[in-house]
Amino acid sequence: MSSRIESSLPVQLGRMERARVVRDGEPRLRDTHITLSHGSGGKSSHALIESLILPAFRNPLLDGVADAAVFHAGQGNGRIAMTTDSYVVSPLFFPGGDIGKLAVHGTINDLAVAGARPLALSVGLILEEGLDMEILRRVIASMAEAASSAGVPVVTGDTKVVHRGKADQLFVNTTGVGIVEDSVRLGVDTIQPGDAVLVSGYIGDHGMAVMLAREALELEANIESDSAPLHTLVAALLAAAPNTRTIKDPTRGGVATTLNEIASRARVAIAIEEESVPVRQAVRGACEILGLDPLHIANEGKLVAIVPRAESEAALAALRAHPLGRDAAVVGNVQVDPAGMVLLRTGVGGSRVLDMLVGDPLPRIC
């Protein structure tokens, strides 16, 4: 790799790297066994990854908080983005999507928010002995349709089978590679006080749709997953607001966790106006019943963007002009203090600290 990578364009560790944002000193991993909250995307996940996984893999090339790693391929080959996700969502089918569609969209989105043009996907399947072939057929058809619609080919794959009772029907890994044009310069280090915070539409739909699809929960509401590929929305945003600071897809842990990661990493405060955050009535209602905050619920077709104030109107207009951004809104701004924290200004004039997700109220949401 060129020395340029090691200095101005470090290889970035994607998901894992998010672990670094643990705020209060060094992360601690007191647990002796894995719990569901280690997979939540919230505080426990961060502690696990930061204290056990990252130290093992860390090297001088690893830096950044991107959803995808971005690195040079060699002499003059441009930058390659790479991202990986395993999907263990339960149930496999839910209103608005299924594990296959979710996997394709999720991986495309991790590339997209890194500023990459998605190039190719791989698919790794782990199947449980006894799985109904029709279920597999439906999931594969859904993946193929999602990949084809998004214009991103599946180029390689792998299939493994484990004994009955050693997996839960079907797990999917999708990994994606993309190309980052030299003109793309996203990074939380460019964030400045005064920048605007945008979300591209209603939040919490995916997590709530999956939650309500579980038979154990006797709650009915008309909520569909927002699973969608965001690469064309990101392209529209970057064209309209070329100095966009950073873009994230608020999946596990929701918008609140994503904003906390950004605030911590950029050493700024982020202030959010609660009333300006788009939340569907059905999602808000279900959250109230379950004692959850929509800001902690996973999204699979939404983005959060930090944009210079001067470009925020253009950014908002560009998002709203796109079918996947019709309900976009400016929800807050970046401030100097209290650095590393996210504040939520409530309707009645008060404000409270908005933390990242703690525990895992919604396991296996993706």
Added chain:
Amino acid sequence: MSSRIESSLPVQLGRMERARVVRDGEPRLRDTHITLSHGSGGKSSHALIESLILPAFRNPLLDGVADAAVFHAGQGNGRIAMTTDSYVVSPLFFPGGDIGKLAVHGTINDLAVAGARPLALSVGLILEEGLDMEILRRVIASMAEAASSAGVPVVTGDTKVVHRGKADQLFVNTTGVGIVEDSVRLGVDTIQPGDAVLVSGYIGDHGMAVMLAREALELEANIESDSAPLHTLVAALLAAAPNTRTIKDPTRGGVATTLNEIASRARVAIAIEEESVPVRQAVRGACEILGLDPLHIANEGKLVAIVPRAESEAALAALRAHPLGRDAAVVGNVQVDPAGMVLLRTGVGGSRVLDMLVGDPLPRIC
């Protein structure tokens, strides 16, 4: 993608594509449910992939039998290789390796045999609730050591947790990207009658080591997995034998399945001299007791190469000069008839058809 890709350098579908080699007409998938043999890498795997998975994803760019997909990144960006594997090996630790080392080596090897210089790896973990943190720590340390020793960085990752009883401790997906230099021209379509068939050393070690590590099997033998990264061995081979036709790593399904894939794809016959195939005495003995053929047992640190006769001596010398190829041998040659088949010439002067693996005598070997 350029039209050049679609003609002379098609995107290749790696593992999945192997399904196409099913010989006797169109593959048939009569099963209504997944069985362990669908994960064997042998005939059932091929039928599943060819009849259910490939038709869904197939597009004009998909072709070839490489272990990695190879495609252009865009204008003048060279070719990118991509490969994915999920690892579900049981037990997690076995003589000579563990699931983490295996995953790193396996993915590096799929890139290497496609003629690619490995560039970066991703790691996707699926953890079972209740997993002992020390087990995870050991696996991660092993992956990091393997990646570091091979000089291929892990650049991104993902961690998911499922409920107790919904996975078997720990599954790993590793996906790799690499760069294929323009000078590399591997492809089964270049194979010609008279070419030599080489293997890089003793076969069957990995599969037997894992098999014997299972407590249920009361067989003891001193067999260690051959898990190793083959990229430098491939580089040495290509330097010595620049017209090498194709290189494969005979993992699931063993050397026999790999040779059948090559013979079918290249529409040639391959004749193997049984006595020239390097098999350790302990592996041969365990195979005899279990009724298995060493040629069907998985390897994780060996390669099969088809080389022009004129370069076979140089190829053999280059392999033997490398620590991972000390026991390399020429084991057979390519013939015109019977096209698509592999013949095994036995010591007593007879010969029999060597088929690909049927069923799965060794589930969860990788």
